Amino acid sequence: MNNFKLTKKERLCSTSLIGQLFDQGSSFYVFPLKVVYLKTTLPSHHPVQVSFSVSKKNFKRAVHRNLIKRRMREAYRLNKPAFYARIPEGEQLAMMIIYSCKEEKDFKQIEKGMKKVLDKLAESWE
Numbered sequence: 001m002n003n004f005k006l007t008k009k010e011r012l013c014s015t016s017l018i019g020q021l022f023d024q025g026s027s028f029y030v031f032p033l034k035v036v037y038l039k040t041t042l043p044s045h046h047p048v049q050v051s052f053s054v055s056k057k058n059f060k061r062a063v064h065r066n067l068i069k070r071r072m073r074e075a076y077r078l079n080k081p082a083f084y085a086r087i088p089e090g091e092q093l094a095m096m097i098i099y100s101c102k103e104e105k106d107f108k109q110i111e112k113g114m115k116k117v118l119d120k121l122a123e124s125w126e
Helices: 015-024 062-086 107-123
Strands: 026-030 033-039 048-054 093-099
Touching: 015 033, 015 093, 026 107, 033 107, 048 062, 062 093, 062 107, 093 107
Parallel strands: 048 093
Antiparallel strands: 026 033, 033 093
16 A cells, blocks of 8 residues: 555544543654554544644744644655554554654654654554
8 A cells, every 4th residue: 555645534633532542542752753542443444543733832833833743744644654554454543643842853853753653653563
């Protein structure tokens, strides 16, 4: 599956599922990202639904928050096919990726962290 798109159905939008994610989910930190995840059944057929967040406390201006979210989405989108290949058939995961660094990092550093995050999540099934 070499689909590099990040469709609407792959994005975590359900407020009830996000609440459940923070109540029952597990988390870990890989610089500069914090990940909260929950293995659950999702309303779509995709193996993963993901959401991205940047703190308004650390980045006051929306343009900076949006830039960081675009970088995180792009890093996830490019590394998603390899991650999907490592997920067992029938398993589903909801996750939120939170940018937790106080300064803006470039794309290479965000992508490096994203690769580590996806590897760590994939290893949880192995």
